[in-house]
Amino acid sequence: MPVARPRLSTVSGLLGVVLLLAGSYLGLFVAPPERHMGDVVRIVYVHVPSAWISMLCYTFAFGFAIASLWTRRPRWDHLTTAAVEVGIVLNVLLLVQGMLFARPTWGIWWTWADVRLVFSFLMFLLFAGVLALRAFVDDPARRGTWTAIATITAFVDVPLVYYCVRWWRSLHQMQSTPETMDAAMKLPMRINAFAVLFLAGWFIARRAELERRRQEIDEVAEPAAIPRAGSIAGTGVEA
């Protein structure tokens, strides 16, 4: 059974593309440049939405993982995997965007002093570990259980990692995004946030479907029953 009716996820995808175009247009051409950082800051219009939605994907994955362990139905495993993968893709994009922002602003590709950058990197490592674990397991049932376990364990770590990184660098903060926002800047950001959300939804649905089909190929139907000979009459036992 398909995870989401193709029509629904396609609508979600199309909506996402449209919104992304609208939000990007607004962000690139209509919104004013930021006071201090100039045009470079426009990356924030994809950067911040990516951050929100990647966290949201991980949260979805957490929910799917719990469902997977609770119900033991493969459908939830497909969804968990899909959500983790989409979350990781967004996470990687996030890191790249962060580096693209840091370079012109501070002249360096990477800094350990930026809480958000470090935090997103650690998120990536955490959830990449989930996918790594998957790759080493052959049996689909066990793979599903272990993926769910790893996802839940990783997700519980998120707040702990967050506080850790924040306190670690509390004395030396470098902001990767400006704190104050013009109202005119908030709109494209929100539009893009929804855009990325819908696109992510579409990707998750498609990926889960792909996973389901892959598993189906590996499924082999029970062989036909062979006729059974003999009878137990006379052994004093009921059938």
Add this chain to the structure above:
Amino acid sequence: MGRRFGRSWALAHCDLEVAPGESLLVAGANGSGKTTLLRLLAGLLRPTAGSVEVFELDPRARRLACRRRLSLVSHQAFLYERLSALESLRLWARVLGRRRDDATLGELLEEVGLAARRDSPVATFSAGMRKRLSLARARLEEPDLLLLDEPFAALDVPGQRLVERWIAESLGRGVTVLLASHQLEQAAALCRRAIVLDRGQIEWHGAAADAAARFEART
């Protein structure tokens, strides 16, 4: 019920009912699914198709309740290599919650013929000795359901006699016994009913006495 491993079905359309106190012989060639069947009953595996009920409980959902009352003796002895025979029994007794002092455990080891090696590490044991230790464990468990997977394998003649005596005694006490074995004559003498597995499916069922003949006729 059925069970698939990867692309092959180790067991399929296995439709079986065993009454309490019964003795069932599970016969079949290598790879016919005997071990899979016993492991499914023990709750070590989940059925890919169908369902399993032991003592009218799902052995996966009610693991502890089922496992308290059954015992599996199989090829693997489930031993910790660096523990001695006595220490292994102590560990199992403690896990089972049975207060058994060393003297009682020593007697148990004597029963299975391991008294001389009670303090040697299991790593030094031969296959036959490991089998005897598993039997001792099963004795300790005092199960209502005895699942025996090739219990005679690796045992010398006295060892096999021990197993036979023990099976007969258990049946006398009302324990249900499922015995998977190649030694058909030996096993058939102990069991009333038999099934023959072929490539994971029950190919024949009937009186244990007829099983040997049936198996010979087929192969």
Add this chain to the structure above:
Amino acid sequence: MSLSQGGAGVEGRAHGGRGEARGPVQGGSRGGGLVREIGAVLAKDLLLEWRGRARLLATVLFGVVALALFSFAAGADPAVLDRGAPGFLVLALLLSSTLALGESFRVEQEDSAMEGLLLLPIDPHALFYGKALGNTLFLSLLGPVLAVAAVVFYAVDAGAMALVKLVLLWVLAAAGLSAPGTLYAAMTSRARSQDVLLPLVHYPLVIPVLLASVKAIDLILNGDPMGQLGSWTALLAGFALAYWSLGGVLFPLAVEE
């Protein structure tokens, strides 16, 4: 398929013949049974570790070697070594802990011993807590040993009070490392390439323990003007609490087929 007929089947027979023998098993309280089982698992693990103490010593030696390697890599500048000492120590401990965790489940895989325990009506939670306690104990002992090495290597200056605090802190960190470590070691010991997989999934997870320990050790050794030690200790405690609970819940699912 089913293996009994009617309610009067096996149950009736069991109670008739051996109801008395069943008493201690079924009648005991659930809490008491769990503690007993944890004790059995822990005792077994301690005994096995003692028997295999050559391996333990090798793990400790590995930690010392790691410390030495870090020193060489960091260069000869004593100021750098001094700043890096807490970090090197915690890293060496982390690397050693991975070896120890892997080892604690290798023992279970030989002859499928753990499967055997699970076949006995052992509560899988007992298996988790027993093993996690065993691992915590081992790591706790490892800490002071490597700390002595660190003091020698890095000429760390510390009073007796500081050393006591260090030991206590390290026990907390060891608890934090052991809980997810036991869970993951159980899983990876049954997958392929355990040696690569365990560090890969374990290390990102325990980064909070790493950071918090390094910071806390630094504060203990070099002074704590802003009173931050409490927060870091709280973080370690929170981590340990979260994963000892979560591990207990997830472990049974991880080890059943």
